Amino acid sequence: MNLKESALNMRRNIIEMVYTAQSGHPGGSLSACDIVCYLYLKEMNITKENARSYKRDRFVLSKGHASPLLYAALCEKGLLDQKELCGFRQIDSKLQGHPNMNYVEGVDMSTGSLGQGISAAVGMAIANKLDKREDRVYCLLGDGECEEGEVYEALMSASHNKLDNLCLILDYNHLQIDGDIKDVAGPEPFKEKFEAFGLKVLEIDGHDFNAIEEAFNKARAEKGRPTMIIAHTIKGKGVSFMENNYAWHGSAPNSEQYEKAMQELGGEA
Template sequence: MENEKLKQHATNVRRHILTEVHAAQSGHPGGSLGSADIVTTLYFDEMDIHEGNVNSIDRDRFVLSKGHASPLLYGALCEKGFFPEEELLTFRHLNSRLQGHPNMNYLPGVDMSTGSLGQGVSTAVGMAMANQLDGKPYRVYTLLGDGECQEGQVWEASMAAGHYKLDNLCLIVDHNGLQIDGEVAKVMNVDPLEDKFKAFNFHVIKINGNDFDEIKAAFKEARETKGMPTAIIAITTKGKGVSFMENQAGWHGIAPNDEQYEQAMKELGGADGE
């Protein structure tokens, strides 16, 4: 897909994210906005997933390991046409399919129920192993946060992925340098991530995670890499697209008020926020 079309989809996904979090007056906008370009590229350019095969085992898989970024996943699925836009307003409401962490039992297109950090990576490794054992060509992608890399389970799963040479697995780290308590480097430094994943027998690619050309090139390189899994270290801007949210750890897990929501929607296009 051309970059201009991807950019428009990503802008719409960001608008969906804000709509969800504002309607619920809770949720996690910062990291969701920052990873929107990556996930948009996955769903609209990279992965084999559409309404016709969403319930099939024979397709690519995506695991949102940082499950608190559920507004991003729902925003992408909505933009892809898996559910109507008005359902975004039910985010985190009682009996909604769009809960604060994704539940694969509720919504088609959610490939794993996630929330406990580190567990999504493990399940993605299991999926990739299953495809390898079954001789299936489908790929598995998982997105995790840099703060999530403080979890030991991430590295246990990575050890297995490297050991079993899972070249059908692509792990993407949203490396925005911020987590709920502040700067990742000050809370518990995870760098150098590139060297660590290399030590676990990953092919490592470092990119600007808000640049479509670099994102697409990285996914192509990952597909062409044989004999080892790929880790993409994506340097992103937390809160990308909304000026007052960018690079602000405080927007990790709070919702905009009415005035802030209106301003953010205007920044993303449309004088009236529509």
């Protein structure tokens, strides 16, 4: 399995979904694409057979607006039919604007209201400990999302309950809907905050598969506390005109932009 090819295909599907719906969030889907690609294809033990069960590794997309990314990952893994993707955000589709766990097999938590997914991930990790299961829980947070107070309540409880089966990932792309996180609300510094909350903190290039693999292995080896992987990423990664531009947080490309994006991603428009 070629991770780079898979990630590229996921990026094409993300663009395709948002373009077809003329609605959705491409920027933050593209920034975390490599991490989530690795999670579904290499790290987590999810399969077609166990997708319905909670007795497996699970992923909570706390930044629920990156739903195109989750749907693309499920599709890449063979858990979601490619032809479902064109229904994204449409009235007759199960692919809601923000993911619904009861509509799509493999979606582990309904998310969308920022700051809430991480709490659910903490609950799942506590349940695994209670049941003495080795399954792990992964949770992707946005950097803008870390302006929500609930995130810190959840970090406190993750640390207090010694959830070493919980691996949090921060998609540190610096941009939120209204602009640079520095200008909007100033949620930084992250590393110091997470360390102060008692987490093991790793910093990586979120587009480097080797670094991603190494970080997940370190997180797996960590005992007695949860891990936070701060993944330095580029918002809109892979589509030149979307990169580092917050205007692409939640807007869809027009037909010209769509064609250009697909060309850059090595696909046919």
